[in-house]
Amino acid sequence: MIKCNVICFLIEKLKVVAKASNVNPKDPEFPSSGVEDMTRLAYLHEPGVLQNLKCRFDMNEIYTYTANILIAVNPFQRLPHLYANNMMEKYKGAALGELSPHPFAIADSAYRQMINEKISQAILVSGESGAGKTESTKMLMQYLAFMGGQNSNTEERSVEQKVLESNPVLEAFGNAKTVRNNNSSRFGKFVEIQFNEWGRISGAAIRTYLLERSRVCQVSDPERNYHCFYMLCAAPAEDVEKYKLGNPRTFHYLNQSNCIDLDVLDDSKEYLETRRAMDVVGINQAEQESIFRVVAGILHLGNVEFAKGKETDAAEPKDVKSRLHLKTVSELFMCDEKSLEDSLVKRIIVTRGESITKALDPDTAALSRDALAKIVYSKLFDWLVEKINISIGQDPKSKFLIGVLDIYGFESFKTNSFEQFCINLTNEKLQQHFNQHVFKMEQEEYKKEEIDWSYIEFVDNQDILDLIEKKPGGIIALLDEACMFPRSTHETFAEKLYQTFKDHKRFIKPKLARTDFTICHYAGDVSIFMLWHSNEPHLGFT
Numbered sequence: 375m376i377k378c379n380v381i382c383f384l385i386e387k388l389k390v391v392a393k394a395s396n397v398n399p400k401d402p403e404f405p406s407s408g409v410e411d412m413t414r415l416a417y418l419h420e421p422g423v424l425q426n427l428k429c430r431f432d433m434n435e436i437y438t439y440t441a442n443i444l445i446a447v448n449p450f451q452r453l454p455h456l457y458a459n460n461m462m463e464k465y466k467g468a469a470l471g472e473l474s475p476h477p478f479a480i481a482d483s484a485y486r487q488m489i490n491e492k493i494s495q496a497i498l499v500s501g502e503s504g505a506g507k508t509e510s511t512k513m514l515m516q517y518l519a520f521m522g523g524q525n526s527n528t529e530e531r532s533v534e535q536k537v538l539e540s541n542p543v544l545e546a547f548g549n550a551k552t553v554r555n556n557n558s559s560r561f562g563k564f565v566e567i568q569f570n571e572w573g574r575i576s577g578a579a580i581r582t583y584l585l586e587r588s589r590v591c592q593v594s595d596p597e598r599n600y601h602c603f604y605m606l607c608a609a610p611a612e613d614v615e616k617y618k619l620g621n622p623r624t625f626h627y628l629n630q631s632n633c634i635d636l637d638v639l640d641d642s643k644e645y646l647e648t649r650r651a652m653d654v655v656g657i658n659q660a661e662q663e664s665i666f667r668v669v670a671g672i673l674h675l676g677n678v679e680f681a682k683g684k685e686t687d688a689a690e691p692k693d694v695k696s697r698l699h700l701k702t703v704s705e706l707f708m709c710d711e712k713s714l715e716d717s718l719v720k721r722i723i724v725t726r727g728e729s730i731t732k733a734l735d736p737d738t739a740a741l742s743r744d745a746l747a748k749i750v751y752s753k754l755f756d757w758l759v760e761k762i763n764i765s766i767g768q769d770p771k772s773k774f775l776i777g778v779l780d781i782y783g784f785e786s787f788k789t790n791s792f793e794q795f796c797i798n799l800t801n802e803k804l805q806q807h808f809n810q811h812v813f814k815m816e817q818e819e820y821k822k823e824e825i826d827w828s829y830i831e832f833v834d835n836q837d838i839l840d841l842i843e844k845k846p847g848g849i850i851a852l853l854d855e856a857c858m859f860p861r862s863t864h865e866t867f868a869e870k871l872y873q874t875f876k877d878h879k880r881f882i883k884p885k886l887a888r889t890d891f892t893i894c895h896y897a898g899d900v901s902i903f904m905l906w907h908s909n910e911p912h913l914g915f916t
């Protein structure tokens with residue numbers, strides 16, 4: 375018997391020698407056009423999966439199944455053959471796998487299961503930024519609207535039309551250009567489509583999560599702030615004048631990045647489109663005025679700079695220009711100018727019924743200003759979502775619902791902050807749900823049928839979840855504890871983490887770090903920087 379432990383092969387005339395144990399076996403019957411369902415591959419390993427996706431992608435087949443999971447590879451170009459008008463009709467009622475892989479098939483399967491089994495369904499859309507989650511979500515929604523739409527003959531727009539038409543409004547305020555995606559959603563979204571007992575759409579609700587607040591005050595090259603700021607600067611002249619705006623490059627919250635104009639996006643056109651979409655979803659003219667007053671107010675707020683005042687350690691607006699911006703903010707926000715100034719340059723500390731007013735230095739006043747801008751913007755976003763929900767209308771008597779979750783994928787940047795910490799925790803939780811759903815339940819099934827399942831391996835991520843959210847003792851619990859102590863700083867908090875988790879295999883203290891720490895997530899290691907924003911105490915840092 376010959377025991378082979380070295381393999382020799384040629385790759386583009388290059389001789390490669392490798393240990394047999396390091397080489398993945400090739401599917402002997404792999405068709406040149408790949409397979410529609412990965413479970414048909416004899417060997418399901420990473421190179422095999424990637425090769426299959428590539429073969430299909432090269433033929434403009436961007437969708438592939440792995441059993442009832444649909445994998446989509448972003449084509450970055452319109453592929454009309456996939457979304458022709460008759461396609462939805464074709465997928466209606468077809469069993470999963472009968473036709474080519476497609477989001478319509480997933481939506482159809484969810485709809486049928488809801489009707490047949492009379493239980494609500496959820497579709498999870500996950501992937502990293504720019505992968506195509508939002509586009510896929512739109513297709514799922516389109517199909518559900520096609521299947522469950524009410525054929526009303528009245529002038530009034532149907533629920534499904536309103537849901538689809540609310541997208542441009544949400545995108546104007548919740549999307550921005552990032553390194554990876556010109557129209558990146560900077561919030562998570564769960565859209566609930568409610569159905570009556572006959573399977574017709576009777577209501578809907580949009581729930582949003584984790585809007586990226588830091589972007590309002592901090593943008594770096596080649597990214598942009600939220601689209602609505604640039605749109606308003608590019609609005610018709612009378613609006614620009616009304617809100618005292620002008621060139622976006624003159625605003626601190628926009629000019630930290632050199633990226634202002636986008637080839638693929640005409641901000642002035644988008645402004646008019648957003649206004650039209652607002653009309654459609656029932657935001658009246660007076661409300662639209664208020665919304666854009668807030669947007670403009672935030673831009674002026676960002677231009678208020680501070681300098682040392684007459685009293686020691688006290689800040690005041692730096693010059694005439696800053697005073698003018700402050701005055702404009704108070705007019706746009708419709709608040710008293712002096713009270714606004716006081717809220718930025720002073721802090722009120724309440725102790726046992728007594729309140730002490732403390733003057734802030736210029737740097738802390740600037741942080742106060744940014745904290746105010748962030749909180750106002752996120753309240754505006756929440757208000758918009760609420761308004762859209764009222765306009766769409768929920769059905770309190772709905773029998774079932776189909777929820778579509780379009781949420782941020784795992785994030786790992788050069789600098790990661792509390793936002794990445796929360797996003798990655800969400801993804802760990804989703805990953806665990808996926809593991810439980812797909813693997814643990816499959817294993818139970820195999821056990822019941824006495825089939826050998828020992829070859830199925832997966833990494834259980836419970837230990838990472840415990841590290842972050844276990845009560846008591848996890849990172850979040852320790853953070854809560856630290857927040858109760860007025861003398862906590864990010865150094866004392868980091869020290870506590872270093873001591874508590876020094877032997878935890880998912881926690882690393884980077885060499886020379888004093889406040890950073892690394893979490894070893896299922897998708898990779900992420901170093902978190904500056905978890906503790908001690909300078910934003912009055913508005914909290916979440």
Ligand SMILES: Nc1ncnc2c1ncn2[C@@H]1O[C@H](COP(=O)(O)OP(=O)(O)OP(=O)(O)O)[C@@H](O)[C@H]1O
Binds near residue numbers: 506508510557
């Ligand atoms: N099926 C598709 N067909 C054509 N183009 C697509 C498709 N899916 C995605 N794209 C293109 O890729 C871009 C990014 O997709 P999308 O915004 O859906 O990504 P995402 O995963 O939601 O990203 P983020 O997490 O940053 O919001 C889209 O603007 C579109 O141009």
